[in-house]
Amino acid sequence: MIADFDSNNAVLIHYRGGAYGNFLFHVVGNYISNTVKINNSNFSFSTTGNAHATENYISKYLLAKEIDKKIKSYNDYKYVPKVTNEHAWQQMQDGKKFLVLCDTSIIDNYRHLLSMWPNGVMIRSFMPMFVDKLVGYANLLQKAGDAPVSVYKNSLFDQHTIEEFRSAGGDLDQTIVDATVRLFQQEFGIYGKTFNKPVEDQRIFNFNIKNLNQWETFKTSVEDIAKFLHGEVVDYPGLETLYRDFCITQSNLKYYNFTKDSTVDQDDLIGRSLIKFYQQ
Numbered sequence: 345m346i347a348d349f350d351s352n353n354a355v356l357i358h359y360r361g362g363a364y365g366n367f368l369f370h371v372v373g374n375y376i377s378n379t380v381k382i383n384n385s386n387f388s389f390s391t392t393g394n395a396h397a398t399e400n401y402i403s404k405y406l407l408a409k410e411i412d413k414k415i416k417s418y419n420d421y422k423y424v425p426k427v428t429n430e431h432a433w434q435q436m437q438d439g440k441k442f443l444v445l446c447d448t449s450i451i452d453n454y455r456h457l458l459s460m461w462p463n464g465v466m467i468r469s470f471m472p473m474f475v476d477k478l479v480g481y482a483n484l485l486q487k488a489g490d491a492p493v494s495v496y497k498n499s500l501f502d503q504h505t506i507e508e509f510r511s512a513g514g515d516l517d518q519t520i521v522d523a524t525v526r527l528f529q530q531e532f533g534i535y536g537k538t539f540n541k542p543v544e545d546q547r548i549f550n551f552n553i554k555n556l557n558q559w560e561t562f563k564t565s566v567e568d569i570a571k572f573l574h575g576e577v578v579d580y581p582g583l584e585t586l587y588r589d590f591c592i593t594q595s596n597l598k599y600y601n602f603t604k605d606s607t608v609d610q611d612d613l614i615g616r617s618l619i620k621f622y623q624q
Contacts, residue, residue, distance in 0.1 A: 345426065345428075345430075345433045346424065346425060346426060346427065347402055347425035347426075347436065347442060347444070347587055348426070349460060349462075350460055350461075350462065350468075351436075351442075351461075351463060351464065351466065352463040352466070353436065353440065353441045353442055353609050354441075354442060354461045354463070354464030355372065355404075355441050355442065355443050355444070355464065355465055355467065355573065356443075356444050356446050356457055356458075356461060356464055356465070356466040356467070357369045357444065357445050357446060357466075357467050358454055358466050358467070358468040358469070359373065359446070359447060359448075359459060359468070359469040359539070359601065360447070360448060360450060360454055360469075360535075360538060360539045361447065361449060361484040361487075362454070362479075362481055362482075362483040362484030362485075362487070362535075363469040363470070363471060363480050363482035363539060363553055363558060364393060364395075364445060364469060364483070364553055364556060365419065365445060365446075365469060366395040366396050366398055366445065366460075366571075366587065367556075367590065368469060368512065368587075369395075369398060369400070369443055370384070370387065370395050370581060370587070371399035371583070371620060372443060372467065372567060372569060372573075373398070373443050374579075374582075374584075375566060375571060375577055375578055375582065376570045376573060376575045376576070376577060377432065377570070377575040377576045377577075377578050377580065377585045378440060378441055378444060378525055378552060378573060379440060379441045379442070379573070379575065380401065380432045380435045380436060380440045380441065380442045380443070381435070381475075382399050382400065382401055382429055382431055382432050384399050387399070389444060389589060389593045390487075391507050392487050392593075393483075393487065393590075393593030393594050393595070394487040395590075397624070398428075400428075400445060401427060401428055401429035401432035401442075402425050402426065402427055402428070402432075402442060402443070402444050402445075403423070403424060403425055403426045403428070404445045404447065405421075405423050405425075405443075405444060405445065405446040405447065405448070405457070406447050407421060407446075407447065407448040407449055407453070409453060410557055411546075411562050411611075413472035413540050415506060420607060421598060423460070424487075425444060434564060438490060441573055443573075444461075444464075450534055450538050451534065452530070452538045452601060453539070454466060454468060454543060454545075454548065457562060458545075458547060458548075462555060463545070465548070465549070465572070465573070466545075466547060466548045466549070467548075467549045467551055467569060468539075468548050468549070468550055469539065469551045469552075469553055469570075469590065470539045470540060470542055470543075470550055470551070470552060470553070471536075471539055471540060471552075471553055472492035472503055472540055472541055472552065473554070474488045474536075474578065475532060475552050475554075475600055475602075475614070476552065477526070477531060477532050477536045477540070478596075478614075478618070479536065479553060479554075479596045479599055479600065480525075480535075480553060481532050481535055481536075482492040482500060482596040482599070483501065483594075483596050484535075485500055485502075485517075486595070486596060496520070496612055497613055498526055498611060498612050498615075499520050499524065499613040500527060501520060501523070501524075505581075506508065506520070508521065517610075520613050520617075521613055521616050521617045524613065524614065524617035525617050525620050525621050525624075528617065528618070528621045529621070535617070539584045547567070549569055549572045551565060551569070554600065555589075556597065557597055557600045558592075559584065559587055559588075561585070562587055563568055563580075563584075563587075565582065584613055599614070599618065601613075601623070602618050602619070603622065604619055604622035604623045606618075606619060
């Protein structure tokens with residue numbers, strides 16, 4: 345079973361690491377009336393807060409993994425949209441909109457994706473402001489806790505980088521704070537230079553991740569996505585319960601409320617760095 349690239353029911357969930365793509369996939373797939381529905385009764389957030397446990401029924405477009413295989417460009421990625429769930433396949437034949445999760449790492453190849461699916465539409469998350477990028481970047485590292493990557497304390501660095509800092513001597517935590525402030529000043533390097541603005545295209549719904557910070561703005565965004573897909577929101581109580589559970593697991597959303605006068609614990613290296621950055 346292979347999804348039709350020419351279908352006008354394709355909905356691409358396009359995001360980069362840390363930009364809540366799996367969560368958006370889960371929300372759109374379960375709380376909008378005209379999308380394919382499959383059994384997600386066992387869904388729960390991971391210990392680090394990711395939504396990777398949501399049931400998927402079409403092969404994911406995972407460009408980062410293909411880059412790791414040394415392909416020369418994304419044009420060389422021979423993606424095949426295999427449908428792995430027969431119930432989903434039947435709904436697709438009945439005209440339901442189907443979702444394709446597209447994780448393209450730092451490569452914002454939305455034009456290429458839309459050309460692959462010439463009649464489809466896209467929901468694309470983006471991070472325009474400094475604090476959006478901070479939340480996304482910290483989220484990326486935190487969610488990597490389920491992978492073979494170990495982030496030191498409440499910081500933005502893995503253990504390998506920490507060992508380099510440690511070998512230089514001095515107060516390790518202060519070294520980390522100083523390095524984090526430099527990262528802030530650079531707007532997170534290449535991470536901050538992509539997916540940092542909306543795209544003006546009638547086939548694209550631009551989702552600003554800051555809309556995850558409050559229930560009302562989140563609910564409005566989901567309603568807007570439903571309208572974009574010519575559907576409507578279903579099960580508002582379930583959606584709100586999901587959102588409340590989501591917030592419990594998302595420690596990085598707190599940075600939206602940080603100011604230079606915020607109080608932080610000494611062990612909160614990101615918070616300490618943020619206050620120092622704001623005070624400059």
